[in-house]
Amino acid sequence: MWRRNFVYLQKNVSNIFSASKISNSRCNCVHKLITVGYYHSFKRPQNITSKANFQYLHDVKLVDNVDTDSNTFTYRTHTCGELRSKHSGQKVTLCGWVQFQRLSKFLLLRDAYGLTQCIVSEGQDLPDIPLETVVRIKGTVVQRPKNMINPTMSTGEVEVIIKDCKILNNVNKLPFNLRDYQKPKEQLRLQYRYVDLRFPEMQSNLRFRSNMLHNMRKFLIEKYGFVEVETPTLFCRTPGGAREFVVPTHHKDLFYSLVQSPQQFKQMLMAGGVDRYFQVARCYRDETTRPDRQPEFTQLDIELSFTNLDGVLTLIEQLLYETYLQNLPKPPFERLTYKEAMESYGTDKPDLTYDLVFKNLTTLFKQKSKDLNFGAYALPYPSELGKLTAKSKEKIRELVKKYKNKVILHENIPKELGEDLAERIKHEIGSNSCIISMGESGNSCSCLGEIRELIASLLKSKNLLVTNEVIKPLWVVDFPLFVKGENGLETCHHPFTAPHPDDLDLLHTEPEKVRSLAYDLVINGNEVGGGSVRVHNAVLQEELLKILNIDSEKLSHFMDALKSGCPPHAGIALGIDRLVSLACNAESIRDVIAFPKSHDGKDPLSGAPNTISLDDKKYYHIV
């Protein structure tokens, strides 16, 4: 919708606004929203990964703000990004931070919307105001002399002659300067986040996040009648899930758990007749030991009744197409089964922006192995890459170690196999340059999958990687329902995932072979969402819990809900932090979160977590 109407939008705004369809009203909205964005000219950090080249909706520069008014309820008349030639002669009040001062004449004033150059009248001098001081400037807009126009600045046609400059707040020495070319280390940025947030990238990221979520809400509520329902975060422990934070209460030995997702609630909402639910939900997992994880994170949580796998996938495709990135390919997105993904790319979240695909050589090698699960796969790559360096080989050896040397790797086609076999392999893969991995099938694939990423980055560094579209969303479906864990079978998704109807017979005979109706959404190698058709039948749910060795007594409320007349339903959760960081080309999800924790779950800003008083401990019975 957006794309198609885009050109019209520029030509004739009112024409678009006159249509009554939501799709157009959405354009209308996006149009208004994106113009609010931060349009400093700033450099985005160059990134060698394939994540570059996203086209943000908020990157599109349209006409000036229409309708959106960022000045009402304040004592400024304009933002620092707003003034143009047409404002010449107007008396204005601007508020902002002193970005720069020059020759005691010029003062560059900054706020979240841009920069405006202010000057003192002839014969006057500016006092020396420290950078980042907060000031209010009253003055008159004048056109700049032609040779002074700055085309790289949105307000570069004009400047403001200062009539009155009032210091609203002083500034102490700052921990770092607000200059793009001297970005401080992350630890320092997090410790002084309130200063770091003034960087254009952070402003841009937070505003993109707000706009994206708002557009998603509009899509879900206005276009498709979804209801946003807030569900509790203080709940009871979910058996069989991730580690959940506990919250002690005043009642001795009684604890809440912080929800790892609203899963049970959204299913109970389905039983309760709220048939089209969503929530921008705060979730908690105590995974502070894993890097790049936040103890609290946000997901767009969606659930529908009377739907199936295709229903959910279509919904999400449409949602992302209309509210996420401008250059997202038109739905439907590509789908791969888990098996296909593993055997072609060695991972369940392959990056399909480039064409490095495995060739299955199992039949050629099989006779040599007694392992029933033996597999042999080759990863052909362009010969132009040349011989692998010692460093790359070392990296590959490290990878193989991770698989406990159960994988045999060959660089190129090994001569010791005999000329005949070598010829057949060469014929099969159509290249002389390849890496062959063999051993237990799953391990061989996974190991080769990691090597695939390494080869891709080597190719990229030499400009040899053939890339497809810049954004390749992909559904991975038909995941196994169970995985073997230390104590028997464990769930691959969560215990409420429906088995594939074609595999129900295998549930008690060969449960490991049962596929599920779970699905993951992968964008350029990043898992950005996952969901499933759920079990709505209490008898089947009971069976699954038994197989998983989960005491259904601990879920009696949930089991009762299934027995109360629960409709068939399915849903998904999208990781908002990840989606936004991809779109904003951020180096980490921390760059799209206003106040993130650092690696170990610590908050460098406030020092949290902290010690608490003995009284508090006594109150909560945790002495």
Added chain:
Amino acid sequence: MWRRNFVYLQKNVSNIFSASKISNSRCNCVHKLITVGYYHSFKRPQNITSKANFQYLHDVKLVDNVDTDSNTFTYRTHTCGELRSKHSGQKVTLCGWVQFQRLSKFLLLRDAYGLTQCIVSEGQDLPDIPLETVVRIKGTVVQRPKNMINPTMSTGEVEVIIKDCKILNNVNKLPFNLRDYQKPKEQLRLQYRYVDLRFPEMQSNLRFRSNMLHNMRKFLIEKYGFVEVETPTLFCRTPGGAREFVVPTHHKDLFYSLVQSPQQFKQMLMAGGVDRYFQVARCYRDETTRPDRQPEFTQLDIELSFTNLDGVLTLIEQLLYETYLQNLPKPPFERLTYKEAMESYGTDKPDLTYDLVFKNLTTLFKQKSKDLNFGAYALPYPSELGKLTAKSKEKIRELVKKYKNKVILHENIPKELGEDLAERIKHEIGSNSCIISMGESGNSCSCLGEIRELIASLLKSKNLLVTNEVIKPLWVVDFPLFVKGENGLETCHHPFTAPHPDDLDLLHTEPEKVRSLAYDLVINGNEVGGGSVRVHNAVLQEELLKILNIDSEKLSHFMDALKSGCPPHAGIALGIDRLVSLACNAESIRDVIAFPKSHDGKDPLSGAPNTISLDDKKYYHIV
């Protein structure tokens, strides 16, 4: 906006849609949203309080859903509230719950959108399907015979001839029936919330809540350029606030605190240049011992830079006027100072829908008292109420006890005062019927304030209460900055509240007399929001913390933020649970929360809080 365009909207929808202003696009949106609501004909519980008579935006019945599509991505073709004469002859698929079955012929199918009558063809019989069974019905829409049309049902013109009826899920015995006239006790409703949610009121309340919040987001983001920023809930303890839940971590003796509000974060966002912030924020307070409080609740949290008290008040008036209740009076809302409110109504959250106002008689009585803070107030009421009953008098005696008998009460004008004084009092208050309260001024007012509510309900029960508009929003301003606590001065709002600039001189001499720039929003006697202009000057903030005996070291990150170039700013938080429950005429905030806790913070549904394993306790070092 809404009101003025409302009539046009019905007459000529496309005409309204053609305008490009947001105010109209908002109408457009509201219009679409409210038609999605639940339009069963159901009785709202009659309530004797003044909270009745709210006109909900979602109560307005407009034309059928325009644009909003609640069927896409599902295998139903229509909802159970959608079919009309115009659909006659169409083949449809409906999914829902069996609400009623009659004569083995008729089946009333229910979903969140309404009821549709389905019938079997001539000569066929329906099997006996238990109520609340989930079924899918395929059939053909036919016009009902004229004498069978049911005008109380939105789908009452048609019925569906069943071609195929498939049971999608069975139902076990339910804890209660879904009939309006036998509403179960709340404990049972909370325990089986997933069944309770099927009641029309609950569906309606949740949908109103979702729509209201969405409209507020549209207002803030699209019309006024606000940015929604998610802030952490795992944080450090705020000194001097409410009791905060603690969250143990894997690090021995280190705890997060669950935020009681995003106060510090939103102020740091201001320092960070995010000048127009809002968030629909989850907040936590461990107040499980207080009735009608939830351990977690939602507030619409707003903060602006470069603004003042009037800026915030105007913003909120406009926000509520455009997105809340249809019959909210046009801004500006009435304002009372704290002193005025106390001396006229005996409370800082007076219900102004009725006219019972104190008369100040202090000067008449003053010579008799040595108390410097002596006050005497009369509450005149219509003589038609007659003599107070023994029961009412007993209630009043109980009230006086609460004030430790420091208040002397008189029913009517006491003769023992002498005829002269009695006559002067009568002249002053213009009525013979009154209650006089005297003693320490604050106590006299507060006590009489409670009596005012009692008298109002007595008058109401006899239809003698003269009421003004049905909704009377009110700002209470000029609160005292400090209150006397057990250990010296405490903050009246929170430690970051700005003192009134006119009272700065008193800060060190008579701090109790210092007014603050705090404000509360009161609707019909309910405090629905509060906020303040904040301190942006680090020196002043340091002084206030010293007076409050709060160690500023514990807030060093916050103090540093103020020193980093923090703009002047102000903000507010609206209690969403309270706002929605008022609008929905709900008996408690629990009726507008999908899964609330009961009084003691317990969750009757899951049994949370629960015990946890010894392993977990060891992991978190809380054995």
